[in-house]
Amino acid sequence: MNETKPLRAAVVGLGMGKQHIKAYGAAAGVEVVALCDPDTDRLAAARDEFGIDTTFTDADELFASGAADLASIATPNRFHAPLTIAAFDAGLHVLCEKPMAMNANEAQQMVDAAQNAGRKLGIHFNHRMNPATQWIGRFAHAGDLGEVYFARTFWHRRRGIPARASFLNMANSGGGGMIDLGVHMLDQALFVMGYPDVASVTAQTFTKFDRKDVPDITMDVDDFAIALIRLANGAVLELEISWASHHDHPEELGFQVYGTEGGARRLTQNYKEVQTTVHRREHGGLNVTRMDQPPRDLISVQQDFVNAIREDREPACAARHGLITMKVLDALYESSRLGREVILESTG
Numbered sequence: 001m002n003e004t005k006p007l008r009a010a011v012v013g014l015g016m017g018k019q020h021i022k023a024y025g026a027a028a029g030v031e032v033v034a035l036c037d038p039d040t041d042r043l044a045a046a047r048d049e050f051g052i053d054t055t056f057t058d059a060d061e062l063f064a065s066g067a068a069d070l071a072s073i074a075t076p077n078r079f080h081a082p083l084t085i086a087a088f089d090a091g092l093h094v095l096c097e098k099p100m101a102m103n104a105n106e107a108q109q110m111v112d113a114a115q116n117a118g119r120k121l122g123i124h125f126n127h128r129m130n131p132a133t134q135w136i137g138r139f140a141h142a143g144d145l146g147e148v149y150f151a152r153t154f155w156h157r158r159r160g161i162p163a164r165a166s167f168l169n170m171a172n173s174g175g176g177g178m179i180d181l182g183v184h185m186l187d188q189a190l191f192v193m194g195y196p197d198v199a200s201v202t203a204q205t206f207t208k209f210d211r212k213d214v215p216d217i218t219m220d221v222d223d224f225a226i227a228l229i230r231l232a233n234g235a236v237l238e239l240e241i242s243w244a245s246h247h248d249h250p251e252e253l254g255f256q257v258y259g260t261e262g263g264a265r266r267l268t269q270n271y272k273e274v275q276t277t278v279h280r281r282e283h284g285g286l287n288v289t290r291m292d293q294p295p296r297d298l299i300s301v302q303q304d305f306v307n308a309i310r311e312d313r314e315p316a317c318a319a320r321h322g323l324i325t326m327k328v329l330d331a332l333y334e335s336s337r338l339g340r341e342v343i344l345e346s347t348g
């Protein structure tokens with residue numbers, strides 16, 4: 001690889017994909033050179049907005065064109081695995097949106113395809129890279145919280161069911177709020193806890209609301225989920241997710257962590273960070289440390305992915321983390337279906 005030339009990125013799927021274009025635009029060593037979406041209106045709008053003239057309506061044509069070294073896949077979930085594998089077959093590296101796939105079986109095929117092709121696969125866990133999660137993670141990873149034995153993580157929306165058919169139907173999305181929002185919260189909590197092996201899960205999902213305004217689709221996925229996740233190291237993780245609920249805020253998300261030496265909390269309400277703190281009992285009193293300044297050395301998932309390609313290392317938001325989250329999500333949905341706890345084989 002030529003070290004001086006920027007890597008050539010393509011973005012496939014131009015809803016969330018536009019955030020990838022912006023993030024690559026702010027990153028070093030990479031340039032977005034091609035766009036792809038079968039929706040010609042969206043394609044033309046993105047071409048004009050970002051001034052990127054090489055466009056494709058078919059991802060296979062893009063991959064075969066040789067125009068790009070790497071692709072962001074930001075399509076509806078059901079296309080993540082086939083498009084990622086097609087990109088590897090054509091020799092590209094892939095940064096795939098979350099959830100990594102529809103299920104763990106597909107996610108495993110993606111990991112295998114990356115390995116066979118000798119290409120990098122990263123997952124767009126952008127919430128994990130936010131300052132609050134990274135800041136708390138650094139205390140936890142330095143041992144300042146002691147042994148972390150409990151985390152509660154949650155994302156509640158009052159009225160936040162996506163108004164797009166690709167989110168509302170199991171066959172398109174692989175699940176509802178739990179796979180959509182839950183995967184971010186699961187990843188953040190497991191990241192703070194050091195990604196320990198998951199031993200077993202018990203969960204219940206509900207579908208109590210609807211999006212009757214979205215034509216031609218019957219919503220058959222969860223809008224509320226609660227789960228207890230037992231980790232192999234003895235810790236537990238509680239997960240609560242709602243796309244819609246009678247919550248007192250339009251949106252609230254965060255997590256709380258208890259360790260033997262300290263605790264931590266991240267809380268955002270209505271899209272604003274309201275609390276990022278670490279609490280430790282010191283000199284007989286409670287010492288609360290607030291995040292006044294975010295860590296200065298944070299980089300985007302895209303910048304890390306580009307660096308990982310150049311440095312020939314695993315991306316921080318690694319495919320193996322994506323695979324673990326998919327194994328856990330599969331087990332959570334199975335537990336809800338069966339009405340009992342589900343034991344996992346090693347998730348590592």
Ligand SMILES: NC(=O)c1ccc[n+]([C@@H]2O[C@H](COP(=O)([O-])OP(=O)(O)OC[C@H]3O[C@@H](n4cnc5c(N)ncnc54)[C@H](O)[C@@H]3O)[C@@H](O)[C@H]2O)c1
Nearest residue numbers: 012013014015016037038039059074075076077097098099
């Ligand atoms: N990381 C985050 O914070 C975040 C936020 C929103 C969405 N997402 C994820 O991004 C993905 C897309 O979500 P969205 O909100 O942009 O959905 P969306 O429906 O708004 O956009 C998806 C786009 O993909 C296009 N598309 C469909 N099939 C395609 C194909 N075969 N090839 C190329 N393009 C294709 C569609 O035409 C559409 O323009 C989902 O997996 C979602 O979970 C992630």
